[in-house]
Amino acid sequence: MSDAERLSAIRQHYERLVAVNDELDDRLLEATDRRSELQEELEQLKRRNETLKTSSLYLATVEELTDDGVVIKQHGNNQEVLTEVSPHLDDELDAGDRVAINDSFAIQQLLDDETDARAQAMEIDASPSVSYGDIGGIDDQVREVREAVEEPLTNPELFETVGVDPPSGVLLYGPPGTGKTMLAKAVANETDATFIKMAGSELVRKFIGEGSRLVRDLFELAAEREPAVIFIDEIDAVASKRTDSKTSGDAEVQRTMMQLLSEMDGFDDRGDIRIMAATNRFDMLDEAILRPGRFDRLIKVPKPDLEGREQILEIHTRDMNVASDVNFAGLGSTLEEYSGADIAALATEAGMFAIRDGRAEVRRRDFDDAYAKIEDAEEQTTIPGHTPYQY
Numbered sequence: 066m067s068d069a070e071r072l073s074a075i076r077q078h079y080e081r082l083v084a085v086n087d088e089l090d091d092r093l094l095e096a097t098d099r100r101s102e103l104q105e106e107l108e109q110l111k112r113r114n115e116t117l118k119t120s121s122l123y124l125a126t127v128e129e130l131t132d133d134g135v136v137i138k139q140h141g142n143n144q145e146v147l148t149e150v151s152p153h154l155d156d157e158l159d160a161g162d163r164v165a166i167n168d169s170f171a172i173q174q175l176l177d178d179e180t181d182a183r184a185q186a187m188e189i190d191a192s193p194s195v196s197y198g199d200i201g202g203i204d205d206q207v208r209e210v211r212e213a214v215e216e217p218l219t220n221p222e223l224f225e226t227v228g229v230d231p232p233s234g235v236l237l238y239g240p241p242g243t244g245k246t247m248l249a250k251a252v253a254n255e256t257d258a259t260f261i262k263m264a265g266s267e268l269v270r271k272f273i274g275e276g277s278r279l280v281r282d283l284f285e286l287a288a289e290r291e292p293a294v295i296f297i298d299e300i301d302a303v304a305s306k307r308t309d310s311k312t313s314g315d316a317e318v319q320r321t322m323m324q325l326l327s328e329m330d331g332f333d334d335r336g337d338i339r340i341m342a343a344t345n346r347f348d349m350l351d352e353a354i355l356r357p358g359r360f361d362r363l364i365k366v367p368k369p370d371l372e373g374r375e376q377i378l379e380i381h382t383r384d385m386n387v388a389s390d391v392n393f394a395g396l397g398s399t400l401e402e403y404s405g406a407d408i409a410a411l412a413t414e415a416g417m418f419a420i421r422d423g424r425a426e427v428r429r430r431d432f433d434d435a436y437a438k439i440e441d442a443e444e445q446t447t448i449p450g451h452t453p454y455q456y
């Protein structure tokens with residue numbers, strides 16, 4: 066190769082390098098631009114985050130998605146508004162969603178399940194661990210519940226063949242702590258049904274319009290989770306006798322009860338869903354909920370008798386190392402008026418006395434000490450002449 070040729074080759078190589086360099090310069094410029102764009106976006110998001118954090122937002126429910134915007138209903142005052150949505154939420158909203166809105170009603174945040182009242186008010190247990198064997202002293206009630214709730218779930222054709230409708234709803238009534246919730250959990254467990262509990266007191270504590278919505282949600286959820294046992298605890302909170310007062314709170318409770326009744330009435334083809342409820346205040350109940358097709362099977366769950374107390378003592382000491390000087394029959398006879406929950410508390414307390422004494426074995430003395438402690442506490446908290454429940 067001549068010198069001239071070599072020179073021209075070097076020149077060409079040099080020109081290529083310059084071109085590559087120019088191209089890289091352009092790309093660097095582009096990347097720098099993009100970086101400042103992103104930086105700006107980040108700042109914007111930070112600012113938006115700050116405003117979201119610092120300003121109070123109101124709660125609302127999405128009612129409808131329309132071409133002109135989203136119709137929401139604000140909680141508390143039930144005001145309906147056509148509003149807009151932050152672009153980042155555009156594709157995420159559905160009717161029924163709970164959202165946070167700002168002063169000008171623009172939707173700022175979609176609330177997730179944790180903050181959802183539905184999740185707060187309901188306890189959902191796909192497989193409760195209570196079984197019939199854990200329940201003492203109420204064998205007749207267990208039998209009745211099995212007949213009214215378990216049989217229709219496990220043996221529906223039996224009812225069809227005989228030509229009778231199973232009870233629509235089962236109401237358990239009796240003093241606190243006698244095993245009503247346990248019964249509902251056990252029947253859900255034995256039938257492999259999802260246990261869905263709603264506390265009546267929660268239903269009436271929510272925002273206006275929320276109680277009836279929660280009732281609707283409750284039945285919807287049960288339909289999604291079939292087979293299911295719905296258990297409404299403290300049903301007296303939503304279904305007590307009508308009062309004459311016209312305060313908005315009462316009207317709201319009435320609305321919630323009406324929703325419950327209409328769900329039950331419209332629930333002819335109930336499928337694999339059974340409805341149970343419990344109350345300590347049977348005397349307060351509005352008779353409307355006891356009509357046929359509603360809570361039409363009533364089961365009284367009393368405090369345990371002597372034999373029942375012995376059984377419950379045995380159940381709650383099953384996993385304890387109990388000394389031979391403990392006599393459950395004798396102990397049971399001193400526990401008159403004790404509920405199952407009281408007996409469970411006594412057993413735990415006795416165990417605590419043994420632990421405090423550095424023993425693994427629970428002795429008669431521990432039960433006596435536990436009894437004395439509970440009676441003592443009881444004396445201090447009982448208000449003379451006050452009847453906390455009736456049944």
Ligand SMILES: Nc1ncnc2c1ncn2[C@@H]1O[C@H](COP(=O)(O)OP(=O)(O)OP(=O)(O)O)[C@@H](O)[C@H]1O
Binds near residue numbers: 247344345406
């Ligand atoms: N019959 C029973 N047999 C065994 N344990 C019982 C019985 N009744 C109550 N208990 C104990 O008391 C606890 C509370 O009982 P449960 O929640 O079923 O009562 P409840 O009747 O639903 O009360 P409330 O009316 O206050 O809701 C149970 O977890 C269990 O430890």
